[in-house]
Amino acid sequence: MTRATEAAAFFGITTTIYLALLFQWLPITLPETVQNFTLPVLPWWALVTFGAYSLGNIGYHVLTFRDCPEAYDELQVQIGEAQRDLRSKGMNIK
Amino acid sequence: MVKNGSRRTDFGSHKVALSPSLIHTGTTGASGQDKVVGASLLTFSTVVFVYYTLWAIVMPFVDETYFLHDYFPRREYAIRIPCVLLVFGLTVILTFLSMVMIKSKKKVEKKSA
Numbered sequence: 001m002t003r004a005t006e007a008a009a010f011f012g013i014t015t016t017i018y019l020a021l022l023f024q025w026l027p028i029t030l031p032e033t034v035q036n037f038t039l040p041v042l043p044w045w046a047l048v049t050f051g052a053y054s055l056g057n058i059g060y061h062v063l064t065f066r067d068c069p070e071a072y073d074e075l076q077v078q079i080g081e082a083q084r085d086l087r088s089k090g091m092n093i094k
Numbered sequence: 095m096v097k098n099g100s101r102r103t104d105f106g107s108h109k110v111a112l113s114p115s116l117i118h119t120g121t122t123g124a125s126g127q128d129k130v131v132g133a134s135l136l137t138f139s140t141v142v143f144v145y146y147t148l149w150a151i152v153m154p155f156v157d158e159t160y161f162l163h164d165y166f167p168r169r170e171y172a173i174r175i176p177c178v179l180l181v182f183g184l185t186v187i188l189t190f191l192s193m194v195m196i197k198s199k200k201k202v203e204k205k206s207a
Contacts, residue, residue, distance in 0.1 A: 033154045037169065041150045044176040052143035059135025065124040 018042065146172070 001009075020026050022039050030039075083093050124132065148162075150172045156162065 037154050038151065041173055044173055045146065045150050047180065048146045048176055049143060052139040052146075056136050056139035056143075059132045059137075059139065061132070062124060063129055063132030063136060065128065065132075 018039070021028070021030065021035075024035075086093055149166045149169075153163065153166055154169065
């Protein structure tokens with residue numbers, strides 16, 4: 001199953017169960033508060049949770065961003081080598 | 095990011111001189127200001143999530159006389175506020191998008207005229 005199919009399946013199943021409970025298609029009776037307030041507020045809660053998760057994920061990765069000094073050193077060595085190689089072949093590099 | 099397995103150690107006949115540019119003296123991690131921005135984003139999103147979850151999911155089941163109810167507005171606003179924010183946000187984004195599309199279409203018309 002591809003990622004897209006998996007995501008679509010998860011979405012579809014969750015939506016079906018939610019709608020079934022919301023419009024009372026099943027012979028299940030939920031407590032009054034749950035049926036009248038919690039179920040209608042769940043999509044909004046999901047939206048707020050998704051927004052908070054996205055923002056928090058970005059903030060966390062900005063906070064813990066690493067500079068990768070090993071990659072920097074390796075890159076500098078390779079830059080120096082490339083410069084020397086081109087200079088030896090006659091190119092003018094500052 | 096360059097992996098260690100591809101590190102070249104044979105530089106041929108070139109001598110690798112140790113110039114100041116090859117000595118890494120910087121600090122690792124994000125800069126101070128970036129850290130503040132990241133931390134504030136993280137705490138803000140956590141506070142929003144906890145407050146909204148308490149308000150919309152937990153409070154309806156808590157006894158009406160409990161003191162915590164004083165810290166939350168009326169329950170209908172738990173639906174009204176995200177709804178208004180969503181409508182407002184979508185309006186701003188789609189207006190911006192449509193203005194960009196109109197401008198680019200005008201540019202194409204101007205060029206072909």
